[in-house]
Amino acid sequence: GDSVTQMEGPVTLSEEAFLTINCTYTATGYPSLFWYVQYPGEGLQLLLKATKADDKGSNKGFEATYRKETTSFHLEKGSVQVSDSAVYFCATTGNQFYFGTGTSLTVIP
Amino acid sequence: NAGVMQNPRHLVRRRGQEARLRCSPMKGHSHVYWYRQLPEEGLKFMVYLQKENIIDESGMPKERFSAEFPKEGPSILRIQQVVRGDSAAYFCASSPSDMNTEAFFGQGTRLTVV
Numbered sequence: 001g002d003s004v005t006q007m008e009g010p011v012t013l014s015e016e017a018f019l020t021i022n023c024t025y026t027a028t029g030y031p032s033l034f035w036y037v038q039y040p041g042e043g044l045q046l047l048l049k050a051t052k053a054d055d056k057g058s059n060k061g062f063e064a065t066y067r068k069e070t071t072s073f074h075l076e077k078g079s080v081q082v083s084d085s086a087v088y089f090c091a092t093t094g095n096q097f098y099f100g101t102g103t104s105l106t107v108i109p
Numbered sequence: 110n111a112g113v114m115q116n117p118r119h120l121v122r123r124r125g126q127e128a129r130l131r132c133s134p135m136k137g138h139s140h141v142y143w144y145r146q147l148p149e150e151g152l153k154f155m156v157y158l159q160k161e162n163i164i165d166e167s168g169m170p171k172e173r174f175s176a177e178f179p180k181e182g183p184s185i186l187r188i189q190q191v192v193r194g195d196s197a198a199y200f201c202a203s204s205p206s207d208m209n210t211e212a213f214f215g216q217g218t219r220l221t222v223v
Contacts, residue, residue, distance in 0.1 A: 042216060043200055044200065049211055089152065095165060096142060096157040096164070096165050097202065102151040102152070
């Protein structure tokens with residue numbers, strides 16, 4: 001069935017380091033792909049999305065490219081900030097929304 | 110346009126009581142999803158509803174849990190005879206009729222069973 005697998009955490013980086021969080025998906029048809037972010041004590045917020053192959057979603061310095069050939073949607077940011085510390089969820093659509101298990105990111109000054 | 114509204118934000122129940130969680134989707138959204146999040150864990154899908162219909166309840170425990178999304182009013186997630194293991198954050202999300210658009214999340218209801 002449809003599913004998402006994302007990189008296990010937690011991830012700890014120094015400020016200004018490069019970030020990659022891997023995400024691969026299994027889905028039938030042509031799903032949309034999303035990254036959501038959850039700050040402590042809050043609900044999930046959409047970070048970025050891509051609706052078709054080769055689309056690149058971007059927001060707040062984060063990027064992810066929809067790669068159909070590798071069924072991946074890896075999240076990247078060139079220079080992380082302390083304020084990026086949060087839990088990041090990869091998601092895809094199918095019969096419902098499928099979320100990965102989340103990757104906790106901590107950025108230290 | 111208000112976002113997804115969940116209430117209450119925090120709910121404390123004694124073991125054996127009923128917990129009733131409410132979710133008002135965004136205006137114009139006809140799809141509602143409920144998820145449970147345990148501390149330090151990811152989101153676990155519970156149920157997907159459209160107005161007056163349960164589309165997928167594969168993530169719902171077979172006993173004590175039920176959900177509805179009536180023609181009028183909010184979606185309700187009901188947990189009967191709560192136990193300590195039900196303590197978690199419960200999130201509701203809504204989306205419009207097109208499945209390939211994003212889901213919008215509420216702030217969640219944090220249920221504590223004492």
